[in-house]
Amino acid sequence: MSESIPIYRAEVLDHVEVAPEHFVMTLDAPEIAREARPGQFVMVRSLGTWDPLLPRAFSVYHADAEGGCIDIMYRQVGRGTGRLRLNEPGVHVQLWGPLGKPFQLADVEQVVLVGGGVGVPPIVFYAEYLDRLLAPVKVVALIGASTETFLVGIDHLQRANATVRVATDDGTAGHHGYVTQLLPEYLEDTPTAVYACGPMPMLAAVARITEAQGVPAELALEAPMACGVGACLGCTVPRREGGYARVCTDGPVFRPEEIAW
């Protein structure tokens, strides 16, 4: 906890629409690009206004250590992302990170990544990280979305040599139903670890399935955040052992058994 956290008025280098309502923003942030690990996030605040007031947390989607920049991917849903959308290249935003605990690779032969909605960015980052390992593991990526057009990051996952399977709520692509319904068949024989990020109900399902089968898993949670660094105590989730954990600093990555779902 004692080393310093990079913070900048970071320049927006690029800002493009990658799917309906989905945007990728590239930010000039050399230290963060070097230090960020999959599962970690950054806090971003648009400048010049107090409304929206609070920064928003975004998972690191790509980190280009050489180029000294990072990508975040967001879906424009509310005030924060609505304001974020207005920051064209050349504009500066306040940025600090990397924050939180990253995914920890278990000693397994197969890794199953489960991503839903805006939980996909850290999954993509992790897949690319795993692909660069000296001793590569088999990587399966199960990606869910409400509908086909909202499926994002698939190409990146394939380029990272992951076996990709998709599910959509409306059946417009892949499995018609929840992405978690695809999970069990991968937990049969090969020693496997599961890493997931997405909406709470999806994570709860992953927790149920993996705990029942005794498969190691890590889940990246979301919670409303004010500070992102552990000071406001606003982002807590109840611990199974009692008391509360801070998603921003005790997480965002938790093991299923840590949380009282």
Added chain:
Amino acid sequence: MSESIPIYRAEVLDHVEVAPEHFVMTLDAPEIAREARPGQFVMVRSLGTWDPLLPRAFSVYHADAEGGCIDIMYRQVGRGTGRLRLNEPGVHVQLWGPLGKPFQLADVEQVVLVGGGVGVPPIVFYAEYLDRLLAPVKVVALIGASTETFLVGIDHLQRANATVRVATDDGTAGHHGYVTQLLPEYLEDTPTAVYACGPMPMLAAVARITEAQGVPAELALEAPMACGVGACLGCTVPRREGGYARVCTDGPVFRPEEIAW
């Protein structure tokens, strides 16, 4: 007071820097483009935030009735214009107008226009209007700024066949001093009317000079505004006859003798 006021979510068609800190924004507003007269203003509000909360008033700088669009020119000085700056072409802003009383042309042989700082836009619009009259009058434009680089609209004034003289506080261009020091020499013999827009001290000086010489004048005032349409009673200035006048609806154009300077 009873005909309706056009109001839109108007698209920003163009948005360019014309001088350091000075920008011209082109807005899609057919009715306003048709109806606007020199001296009138519009209210503009950036969308998606409550901070800044209030709209800002901007004089009509150009009105292109055929093209169905208007220009405003603003100097980026604070929160409202800072936020306005972020509205790139394609973004929509809330817009209503034209508002307030326009300049009224007196029956004279010469018109002297006095513009200072962000008071120049309506002066330019008026010069172009006067240039299109069937019975043209001699037009002199006296333009003041803090320094040369902040002198704006000069080219437009010259194209509108106005005799332009400039003054700068720092002497970097034209007369070294206040623009109002250039005024007296034009009030000698020819029947003249004076129209001015700019900072309060400048307008007060114009009022003193023209009242002393008995020359007809009209001054476009500024005041903090909330509504721009006469409802909030926030934009008042004291009347010489007692009581208060609303700058937005009783003005912004006043005769010197109406105001208790």
Added chain:
Amino acid sequence: MSTVEVKRETRPSLEVELAGMKLKNPVMSASGCFGWGEEYARFFDLNRMGALVGKAVTPRPRPGNPDVRIAETPAGMLNAIGLQNPGPEGFLNQILPRVRLLDLPVWVNVSANSLQEYVDLCDLLSQADGVSAIELNLSCPNVGRGGAEFCVVQEAVRETVSACRKVCRVPLIPKLSPNTTDVVALARAAEEAGADAVSLINTLVGMAIDIDRRRPVLGNQTGGLSGPAVKPIALRMVYEVSGAISIPVVGIGGIACWQDAVEFLMAGAAAVQVGTANFFNPTAIPEVIDGLENWLREKQIGDVREIIGVARQPKRR
């Protein structure tokens, strides 16, 4: 055709009854933020509103405060207009003849500095044809101690309301100040004294300082804070008060879009007033009405009254 489809097609009812008045919908203007409607008639048909609440009328005409009268604050504004108004005669002769032609209830907001003045104004104005209700402004922060005292002392509220109730021929709706320790106590006092409903909140006393000129921005030094910034405070007060009294509560404070109106209705407001939002969005009121209707239709709620106070009930699923 399934019942669901039927529901989808039927138009939800926005009508509410308030202190014996039928309102087309629960959305009205807030006093002092809508003039007497003439300016906004240039943007939309005033008859679309649930009711029109005009600028305060005081015992004598008031020129208002010297400038500066308004200042923008984060998500809000300060005002110290000083109750500029033409007085009772001006209202009765110049304003009422016009607004009474409208096809909606017209509330007159009454502001004074003494019990007797309040009583006399209620007596005079409640007799005028076209005045549908009197909103008793017990809380104007910008006219010196006089006005201020009324807003916050329980006894003063009780005394003023019961005295006015005696002479007032139309529904009497005290408007409460938020600058108080216990707004519920004020509301109870008003109810016990015979109020037909209560409006809340008025503005919170605030200030801004011009650091270049080293003095308060407003000529009056302090002013009334309004706008989205105060919404959480107003909503909390409406929630507490509507749970504690049995007369209707008119919710006011920072309402700028239909979602805000829904929040106030769910908190227990029987109707809402839109104030500052008119200034920064002249079509705020019709947008709130349309948004409310569309939302009810989407959610297949047939009657707006179904959502009043639901947030005070145990959590639903």
Added chain:
Amino acid sequence: MSTVEVKRETRPSLEVELAGMKLKNPVMSASGCFGWGEEYARFFDLNRMGALVGKAVTPRPRPGNPDVRIAETPAGMLNAIGLQNPGPEGFLNQILPRVRLLDLPVWVNVSANSLQEYVDLCDLLSQADGVSAIELNLSCPNVGRGGAEFCVVQEAVRETVSACRKVCRVPLIPKLSPNTTDVVALARAAEEAGADAVSLINTLVGMAIDIDRRRPVLGNQTGGLSGPAVKPIALRMVYEVSGAISIPVVGIGGIACWQDAVEFLMAGAAAVQVGTANFFNPTAIPEVIDGLENWLREKQIGDVREIIGVARQPKRR
């Protein structure tokens, strides 16, 4: 070399004295908005601050409230953290040993539900080496009536402060609630009871409603409103109080940039605390300090104390 140039070159003094404590500068953290500094030590050198004010300590450890604990509002936020803290032992054993190594005054914010609890905590904590002052949180809106009662009744303030004053070995600084009719009366009571200074404001009680789930957003239903939205209210209260009492006032509420701090100082605050701003800008405090110093230099003001309360004096030219 002209005197003007000399002035330009000399570094303005930011030092202030408060209740016998020397502060490097008048900028400190607000309780509950800065943890105990460990998080923000990763962004800047804590020793740059005038003082460190930590999270409230309560008689017994508290786990805090169930979620949802925070909600964003226009230019503000609501919080119902529920005074999560490790209690006096936890503070003395785990926290104090670390923070006492800092080279700045450390204030402990104390929160309780009864007079006796307040007295016992003051007695215990004010004896600990490294505790420079005790800030009495007389106004936590999120722990039920108990806490709330203290904030608003003059007699309770007087009683609590004088009882704590007797046992407290360090400066005692009651922190006042804004949820009151007459904050000046509370401040006077605190002064008469022997307070060394007063802090204001704490949060305003507010609420937000989730219209999809038809219930309050916060698990605790209501929460404390803070941030830029409340600045005008806080500034007005600091202005009124600092004009009415002779002990120093610590200004708190919505301070997010150096200009805000200057407004509070000009309103009469002897020092300021930065709260919510730390959350949305982790370097808010050093930015306020640097901005203040640069502004003083630009204006050629040699000592920050020259501007304290100037806005309360007749207008200057």
